[in-house]
Ligand SMILES: Cc1ncc(C[n+]2csc(CCOP(=O)(O)OP(=O)(O)O)c2C)c(N)n1
């Protein structure tokens with residue numbers, strides 16, 4: 001099945017420190033994004049990648065500062081546009097290991113359209129969303145994943161909108177790998193990220209990553225009290241069962257919800273079609289030369 005078998009190999013042993021850049025994270029003390037960063041360092045170490053073989057791409061937000069803190073290629077893009085940038089990078093450089101990172105606002109508000117089409121397009125990248133259910137960088141407004149009644153500067157009487165369900169949205173959009181992690185469980189999160197990297201297609205990992213500065217409701221304690229590991233009896237190849245689990249909020253499940261048994265990534269498909277049409281292109285090139 002894998003069309004990126006190379007990405008499943010351990011290239012050579014590295015230390016965690018090799019993946020840390022000289023820039024120290026600028027996040028507030030206690031921010032969940034630290035846990036996610038540690039999980040990413042660990043997953044890169046497990047994979048044994050050379051830093052020059054990895055690129056980290058983000059949008060805009062506190063969480064989107066992530067590429068600065070990883071010793072690898074990085075692209076701090078524009079708000080909500082991480083998926084299109086990653087698509088171009090992966091298609092042009094299929095050997096690069098592409099990680100996309102960012103926040104819930106970046107992914108589901110301004111980037112909502114790209115999220116849906118990214119899921120069905122299935123480019124071979126791993127997308128880690130730091131979901132704190134708020135806009136952190138702009139100092140605390142409601143986001144698409146904020147709950148009804150959530151009080152912020154932009155909703156002083158409580159949010160009136162239903163929250164969006166990231167996993168269910170990904171699953172109905174055609175995603176081939178869908179998981180949920182928690183910044184308070186960085187070991188389990190690193191394992192999910194490794195599984196996502198090994199998956200030959202877009203791997204979505206939505207991570208509860210608390211913002212202690214602006215979100216006093218969805219704290220580390222809140223997620224420790226409300227989350228549970230997905231039951232071992234769940235079949236990860238069953239999309240309908242995954243949607244059912246994703247729709248549950250008591251408990252909120254953590255782990256791998258769904259992985260398609262067959263997945264041909266967009267970049268792989270493009271290369272296959274290019275090879276298949278190589279003769280046709282050569283004929284066209286000759287005709288253009290002849291009549292130019
Ligand atoms: C086109 C555009 N619109 C709005 C903004 C302002 N803005 C910057 S970050 C952000 C939301 C960040 O929230 P999220 O993606 O959840 O990241 P967090 O800071 O919570 O990690 C907004 C609205 C912007 N930078 N560019």
Ligand code: SF4
Pocket residue numbers: 026027028030031032033062063132136137210211212213214
């Ligand atoms: S404002 Fe919130 S999301 Fe941003 S760095 Fe601080 S704790 Fe993290």
Ligand SMILES: [Mg+2]
Pocket residue numbers: 061103104105130131132133134135136143
């Ligand atoms: Mg956010």
